[in-house]
């Protein structure tokens with residue numbers, strides 16, 4: 666469903682030469698599949714995600730093609746891209762607090778997209794918001810629907826972020842470091858939810874993380890990035906068992922001990 670072809674992104678800077686931060690990256694993603702993108706900070710993972718959803722800053726120039734079911738998103742107008750964003754491609758960010766309005770009850774925030782973009786009545790939008798909160802496993806959703814973001818834990822806020830993305834029924838979700846701000850047990854819960862959504866709803870998922878342990882839990886295929894370029898891209902199991910590059914080996918060595926133990930057990 667998604668094919669990125671030779672994507673180059675350059676940032677213009679005042680009086681300094683432009684910097685190329687993506688240097689010809691290509692990837693493909695099948696419907697219902699999960700692609701992991703891993704690499705250290707600054708390798709270009711977020712810039713790649715922003716290119717796909719058309720949210721690059723104004724000083725950026727993108728070349729290449731980003732094909733969603735054959736349509737090149739880089740050629741769409743801002744208005745055309747607004748239709749794609751949310752409805753076709755949902756985005757989940759690292760820090761859910763920045764994506765949520767602190768002064769609005771979470772149920773209202775989920776319902777807003779349902780009313781404005783899916784045309785649901787106020788009552789139906791609330792019912793659907795409740796169903797979505799259940800879907801992302803917020804306990805006592807009937808009561809929590811009227812909570813404000815600050816009344817929820819970090820993990821619950823991220824679940825609300827996922828519910829907001831799901832509300833528009835996208836067929837592709839991009840999760841950029843969705844668990845980095847959370848502690849390990851909460852992290853596992855969020856990853857389980859994302860895995861269930863892919864399995865139950867047939868969503869495609871791009872999961873971005875600097876942590877190969879996170880990627881290994883969910884991704885069928887993994888793209889390893891370094892300094893804006895692809896290092897390798899293959900079935901996740903292959904990347905983990907037979908890394909084709911020293912850089913990938915460094916990332917495997919940096920995996921938390923527990924994730925590595927699971928991997929070793931799988932190998933034995």
Ligand SMILES: Nc1ncnc2c1ncn2[C@@H]1O[C@H](COP(=O)(O)OP(=O)(O)OP(=O)(O)O)[C@@H](O)[C@H]1O
Nearest residue numbers: 676686704705706707708709710711712713722875
């Ligand atoms: N608005 C911008 N203007 C100029 N350079 C930028 C801008 N945004 C990102 N960059 C540069 O692009 C490069 C890639 O950044 P990006 O955020 O994609 O990395 P990343 O792999 O997602 O890292 P992190 O995990 O820290 O977010 C970095 O060198 C960064 O400094």
